[in-house]
Amino acid sequence: MKLLTITVPSYNVEKTLAATLDSLCVEEILPKLDIIVVDDGSSDSTPEIAQKYAKAYPESVRVISQPNGGHGSAVNTGIKNAQGKYFKVVDGDDRLDKDGFIALVNGLEKTDADLVASNYKKVLPDGSDAGTMEFTGVEYNKIYSFDEIPVDGTIYFGIHSSTFKTEVLKASGIELQHHTFYVDAEYAVLPIPAVKTVLFLKDCVYLYTVGAAGQSIDMANFVSRYDDHLRVVKRVASFANECDCSDKHREYIYSAAAKLCFTQYMLAAFYDENLERGQVRARSFDTWLKGDPKLYNALAKSLYIRFLRATDFRFLPRSVKLKSAVRAVSRAFKRLTGRKKLTY
Known part of the structure; x- marks a missing residue:
C-alpha cells in the first residue's frame, strides 16, 4: 500500500502539467507516492505529457483518461482509484513546494489522523509570492479531536490545505457534482462528518497559482x-x-x-x-x-x-x-x- 495518493485533475493543461508533475516526482519520497493524472477529456497534449511521466515512473504514476466531466468528476475518479493511505488533490496548473512536500510525507508516516491540514502559498503565474495562508489559533504537530477545534470562522479545511485519510473519504461517500465549477467547497465539507481527528502542520505544501487568465476565480x-x-x-x-x-x-x-x-x-x-x-x-x-x-x-x-x-x-x-x-x-x-x- 502506498502512503499517499495524489490525484491531478487535468483538462487542457499542456502548458503547466510538466511543472506540476516535476514538483510531485520527488526522488526522495517517490516510492511512497501513488500519483494519478486524471485526463478529463483534454483536447490538447495533456494525455501525452502525462503518459511520459507514467512511462518514466511506472511504479508511482498512473494516467486515467475519461470523458469530460469537470473538476468534481476528476476528483471522484481519483478517490475511487486511490491506493494510498492518504489522499490529496493537486490541480494540473499548481505545484507543491519540495521541502514542504517532503515534510508532509514524513508527517503522514508518523500519524494516523483522519485529516492532515497544512499551510499553503498563493503564487502568481511567474512564480512570485502572493501571500501565505496559515492556520491560526491551533498548535502545530498536535493531533486534535474534531470537537477541540475552534469553530469561529477562522478554520477552514480547503482543498489546497487538506490531506484526508483515503478510507475517510470513501466512508463519507463523497461524490462531487459533475460539470460544475467551485466544487472544491463541497470537498471541504462533505467528508467532515467522518473526520474524528485532525493534525495541523506548519510547513507550506501547496503552491496555488492565482492571477492566471481564464481562471474560475477571475x-x-x-x-x-x-x-x-x-x-x-x-x-x-x-x-x-x-x-x-x-x-x-x-x-x-x-x-x-x-x-x-x-x-x-x-x-x-x-x-x-x-x-x-x-x-x-x-x-x-x-x-x-x-x-x-x-x-x-x-x-x-x-x-x-x-x-x-x-x-x-x-x-x-x-x-x-x-x-x-x-x-x-x-x-x-x-x-x-x-x-x-x-x-x-
Missing part, C-alpha cells in the same frame, strides 16, 4: 458562472441540515455554508456589472435562504447584507473596493434614512 468568470456556485451553495446548505453528525461537525459545516452564502450575495449584489440582473439574483437568493432560518440569520451579522436586505437590494454599490464597501454602505444608509446605525 471575477468576471465567477459572475458568469453564478449558477454553478449557487448549485454548490444549495448542496452544502442542504448537507448542513441533513447530515448525520455531531453538533461540532454541524457547526463547522454551517460556518462553511455561511461563507459560501456571503460570496453568493456578493456575486449578485456587488460584482455583477449588470445591475438589474444583480438585483434579481440577490433578491431571489435572499428569498431562497429564508427557508433556512439559521443560515439566514447568520448572514444578518454582516452590516452589508443587512443593509441590502433593508433596501430590498436596490442599492448595489460599484466603483469601490470590497474593503471599503461597508463604509460606503454605512454612509449611504445614513443619507437615505437619517439613522446612525443599521439595525432591525
Whole structure:
C-alpha cells in the first residue's frame, strides 16, 4: 500500500502539467507516492505529457483518461482509484513546494489522523509570492479531536490545505457534482462528518497559482458562472441540515455554508456589472435562504447584507473596493434614512 495518493485533475493543461508533475516526482519520497493524472477529456497534449511521466515512473504514476466531466468528476475518479493511505488533490496548473512536500510525507508516516491540514502559498503565474495562508489559533504537530477545534470562522479545511485519510473519504461517500465549477467547497465539507481527528502542520505544501487568465476565480468568470456556485451553495446548505453528525461537525459545516452564502450575495449584489440582473439574483437568493432560518440569520451579522436586505437590494454599490464597501454602505444608509446605525 502506498502512503499517499495524489490525484491531478487535468483538462487542457499542456502548458503547466510538466511543472506540476516535476514538483510531485520527488526522488526522495517517490516510492511512497501513488500519483494519478486524471485526463478529463483534454483536447490538447495533456494525455501525452502525462503518459511520459507514467512511462518514466511506472511504479508511482498512473494516467486515467475519461470523458469530460469537470473538476468534481476528476476528483471522484481519483478517490475511487486511490491506493494510498492518504489522499490529496493537486490541480494540473499548481505545484507543491519540495521541502514542504517532503515534510508532509514524513508527517503522514508518523500519524494516523483522519485529516492532515497544512499551510499553503498563493503564487502568481511567474512564480512570485502572493501571500501565505496559515492556520491560526491551533498548535502545530498536535493531533486534535474534531470537537477541540475552534469553530469561529477562522478554520477552514480547503482543498489546497487538506490531506484526508483515503478510507475517510470513501466512508463519507463523497461524490462531487459533475460539470460544475467551485466544487472544491463541497470537498471541504462533505467528508467532515467522518473526520474524528485532525493534525495541523506548519510547513507550506501547496503552491496555488492565482492571477492566471481564464481562471474560475477571475471575477468576471465567477459572475458568469453564478449558477454553478449557487448549485454548490444549495448542496452544502442542504448537507448542513441533513447530515448525520455531531453538533461540532454541524457547526463547522454551517460556518462553511455561511461563507459560501456571503460570496453568493456578493456575486449578485456587488460584482455583477449588470445591475438589474444583480438585483434579481440577490433578491431571489435572499428569498431562497429564508427557508433556512439559521443560515439566514447568520448572514444578518454582516452590516452589508443587512443593509441590502433593508433596501430590498436596490442599492448595489460599484466603483469601490470590497474593503471599503461597508463604509460606503454605512454612509449611504445614513443619507437615505437619517439613522446612525443599521439595525432591525
